[in-house]
Amino acid sequence: MTSRRVLILAGILLIFFLGMYTWNQRTRTLDDIAANIGLELAGAALAPLRSVQDAVTGFWRRYFDIVNAREENERLKADLRNMESRFQAVGEDLAELKRLRELIDLPKYTSLRPVGARVLAGRMGPNAVLDSITINRGYVTGARPGTPLVTHNGLVGRVLRASPHTSTVLLLTDQNSRIAVFSQTSRAFGILAGRGPGQNLEVNFVQRDANIKQDEVLLTSGLDKKYPKGIPVARVTSVAPSDYTQFMAVEAEPMVDLRHLEEVALLTSADVARPPEAPDHGPIRPAGQPAPQAAPTP
């Protein structure tokens, strides 16, 4: 009788749990509550710890910085001269690009605003099964779920879950991450898939006739509506025809060193802004044809 009662109780608890799980999967109510309490508390506990760690490592680094300052200064001056000459060469191309964009009315991503964030920790707790990091920005401070994260080298991932001042970011190396990309030179499209921490990335669905080459940079295509177009994501490490599918087997490595992240930038408010409307000159007419007369107003 007792074992029967235990079985009935276990059954009721299982049904209750599955009901709660299904309800939460649809509404995300419990996830939001847990993020607002748990993630916020974890962020509050980690922020002072990270500050102390930064202070100690910063002091140590500054000592070595002073030692190496002269050599680094000379190297940076050389780099600056090199960059200035490259900037002058690229300046004319940029001006031409701007003119052409205005001419054909292409959309441009003018409203992307980078917001700096500090990495607090990597994956935390038994429930953190995805390859992720925790940052010190939440939905109050610009990190809404879905917001892309970058460094000066390229894409890092996107915000998965956010509390008011802390959030969890899904890295592009996670096995469940998928990003629509294209190659910078050959313009071959594909889907970049993660294969786990420390592993190379995989580019799926690249056509066999694509002229994609090793060392080519992969950029976000924006076709997945998750990331704005043109962010560098990865560099191609190997290209070969696949033995199992009708596509190419392409491998790539992330542009960003995801194991040693300290600061990142959130690209907030990723809306597409169109350039100002050009004055309406009417429909395009063959050369020499006169413009139609405006209809008389009554």
Place this chain on the structure above:
Amino acid sequence: MNSARNLCWWVLFISAAVALQAFVPGLDVLVAGLLILLQERDYKNMFWLLPLFISIQEGMGTRFFGGTVVWYAMVIVLFKLGQWLFEVESFIFVFLLSACLAVPCYTIDWLMAPLQNLTFNIQETLDKSLVQALFLPVAWRVLSMTRQWIRTDNDVEK
């Protein structure tokens, strides 16, 4: 037991647990606190600490809500079963309990992955279960020693 000291101890424990979890991915440090609560039969503090532990673990996690609830429920059930056979404050009991907990630790990840359509990594989950099993007795030992700090003379006499 001095309640102010006790509260301070739990605040310090939670802060240290979160910090340690930041350095060891996948590790659950808070479960050692749950074990302390069960051993001391401190159900009054468990009433607010257990939901807090669940909120912290679920909030830091990347799965849908539910995995930690099952995990802590398994810890309580196995503790209550072991209570009939062993002295709960002995190291052997904690060691055996922690070895047994490696099984639900692995099984919960295996069961939860398809529910959320996630890829299940066998090697990573095995490593995580093993680290958790080895960590718990050590953490329990350290925490038990620090608990003496908040015990008053009356508690010792009892």
